[in-house]
Amino acid sequence: MKKVLVAGATGYLGKFLVKELAEKNYEVSAITRNPKKTEELKKLGASNVLVAEVTDKSALTGICDNIDVVITAVGKTKQKDNFKYMDVDYQANKDLLDEAKRAGVQKFIYVSGLGSEKFSHVKLYAAKLKFEKELKKSGINYAIAYPGGFFIDMLEMLDLAKKGNAYLYGDGYNSINPIHGADVAEEVVKMIDGDLKEKTFAGPEVFSQREVMELAYKVIGKPAPKFRTTPAWLVRGIFKTLKLFTPEKVYGNMEFVTTVATNDLVATPAGSRKLEDFFKENK
Template structure:
């Protein structure tokens, strides 16, 4: 299969390209910069330079590549700018899907997130509705995710990978990343998250497991799938473990607070399709990650 990877040099994309090649796929990666396209070529794939916000240029690039499937791994998180990320989910996905459909592509695998479900008790599965109408700023994030997923679903087959919080190389949670800086007291550290050691529940995912899921999803039926590790956990449990792995102080525990939407997610559906996280829990995964 010829697979076009949008976001080929991101934290997931840079691991995804070699996995696709190892699986026998032909790969073309899109990057916004010449340095990015060169990196993709060094991995053994073809590369094109393109900007997802350049509608016409992107359409030309996808048409020239003529892929059989598109994998959407685009993110805009380096500046911790929620509005920019929401714009990418809305406009960037719109342009990518339009370009893919114009080129005759019928399958897309798209990166989504798993902490957008309505409040409730226990890990959410894919039958739980999205938290539409949530208070701001969460509401804008949920609306952006809904736009991404609805737009991707215009394709004949759209697999929506609702990733857990990503950790590992190139992420905020890696050694030397934004979370380590925030825990160390750096006032300039910026990321979209919380460092409160409270009862809010999160589900995590190593970037390598995210990449492996994207490869597997090329053969999956359409619809959302939670891609998370096996152990949703309260922040008061995982934050001290992360802090120890990063060599920074842990915040004091707050046993009373909890965001009602922070419930974690279930990976039962992904497991039923044969996917297994190589890093089954953050308990061991945090300590194993590299910068």
């Protein structure tokens, strides 16, 4: 039985990874910075829960000992701390990689995101891309997953629909095929014994942003109102200006959100779970 360490285990994707690994009979160790999450992770199937702050290099010493495979979904999202994307998406993963190499880990799997190279001007993607390059030259057996946007990120549109709003960045005609976290976990776990170094994938259905909003209104049983839009060029201009006089923690997440909301992000279909069902579960 292979021993797999999951970093970022209490995040949206991390929980699905722990559950999927346990169901596939891997021995799962999970890292959390919050000791109160221990029981939750054990219920998901983790046999060992390690309390450590991944942004503290010293806390990672020995954490990969007796581990066969490391899967990291570590990344900064909407946390209200003072860490920058480079501190988390790059440096924390780099420190974990160094520890994995020292411990003789057989394989290191990194969950990045669709578009990291295309949108390298965005702070979040720049940090991810920097770590990808570090991993590729590390000499360790590696794999990188590039999933599309998550279903959970689409809940913002469901929330707007509940409030009777229909606001879109850009014209709303750009295409996406979002994916459920459980489907992402299934694809990532397959990479443990697979030969692919890189896998780019997203959900089974392609939508425009407008169609996602229309689906949200359909699920709550209301007709969609007229869409309100902001031209993509104006959105980009606003955030270029914001970057000049606000800290990264203010503009960073919005820069990411508006970038993915105004560009096509479509990849090879994977998984079976439907966005409509997800909306129904969360309405």
